[in-house]
Amino acid sequence: MREPVFTGACPAIVTPFDATGAINYDRFAQLIDEQIAGGVDAICVLGTTGECATLSLREHISAVNFCVKHVNHRVKVIAGAGSNDTSAAVYLSQHAQDSGADALLHVTPYYNKCSQEGLIRHYEYIADRTELPIILYNVPSRTGVSFTAETYRVLSQNPKINGVKEASGNFSLVAHTRYLCGDDFYIWSGNDDQVVPMMALGAKGVISVVANVAPRLMVDISHLCLDGKFQEAFQLQLQHTELMDALFVEVNPIPVKAALNLMGRDVGGLRLPLCDISPANLEVLRGAMERSGLLDQTC
Structure with missing residues (x-):
């Protein structure tokens, strides 16, 4: 029986930019250290929250290399390597493997809107060309295509x-x-506000946006669930519902980068076509952060 890549909480970490728009590696190192100090179980680099869609291939490879080296085996590193071009996904996967990453995150091919058979062929082609374990990523609101449980069943038979x-x-x-795939095809919540019910259905944790600003919160929620303390986890999640909602008041990662900047983390701006949060939504976010204890109310 294969083991899950991780259990618990894993931030989908932001990619900080400097004033010129380049990756700010000094700040990136600080963010990584803060997440590890917050008790996270893994770090996912260059997922959606990491703005992978607007990084060049050279930047993508460099950021994964940097993250792996800076983490230095303190926690697992999951490298985003997804693409709507299967050959590009293989290329990114092989570079992540060379960097020393522990696993890969592969989003469903976007824009193409392939069939379920196309999904199976895409992922099996990638799995045949890497030694790393693969975490599939199902986010149909962004990609326009969703897995079926039957497709998961087919793909679950691939040991990678x-x-x-x-x-x-x-x-x-x-x-x-869960019914079709058994106990060793693992599920992680990709939505912070659904961690408790997902884990009640057998999920192993969360790959989280909220952890960027509150790593200990997401660690506590997920580990309470792992310990079977679902009522305590539920109360903790309810307590921070406003914060979780506010971090999605605009499309991710616009609010979470704004939140980190409000906290003094100086992660910079976003790359077009993403743009800064609106003034009205910034105030919504600020209020939620204050009430969750992330900001002094005089800020």
Whole structure:
């Protein structure tokens, strides 16, 4: 029986930029250290929150290399390597493997809107060309395509496909996947506000946006669930519902970068076509952060 890549909480870490728009590696190192100090179980670099869609291939490879080296085996590193071009996904996977990453995150091919058979062929082609475990990433609101439970069942038979980050919000899909795939095809919540119910259905943790600003919160929620303390985890999640909602008041990662900047982390701006949060939504975010104890109310 294969082991899950990680259990617990893993930030989908932001990519900080400097004033020129280049990756700010000094700040990146500080963010990584803060996450590890906050008790996270893994770090996911260059997922959606890391703005992978607007990085060049050279920047992508460099950022993964840097993250792996700076983490230095303190926690697992999951490298985003997804693409709607299968050959590009293989290329990024092989570079992540060369860097020393522990696993890969592969989003469903976007824009192409391939069939379920196309999904199976895409992932099996990648799995045949890397030694790293693969976490699938289902986020149909962004990609326009979703896995079915039957497709998960087929892919679960590949020993290199470890499980899926589920961000569809479809609990019936999660339940049917658990039924069809058994205990060693692992599921992680891709939505911070659904961690407790997902883990009640057998998920192993969360790949989280909220952890960027509150790593200990997401560690506590996920580990309470792992310990079977679902009522305590539920109360903690409810307590911070406003914060979780505010961090998605605009499309991710616009609010989380704004939140980190409010906290003095200086992660810089975003690359077009993403742009700064609106003034009205910034105040919504600021208020939620104050009430969650992340900001002094005089800020």
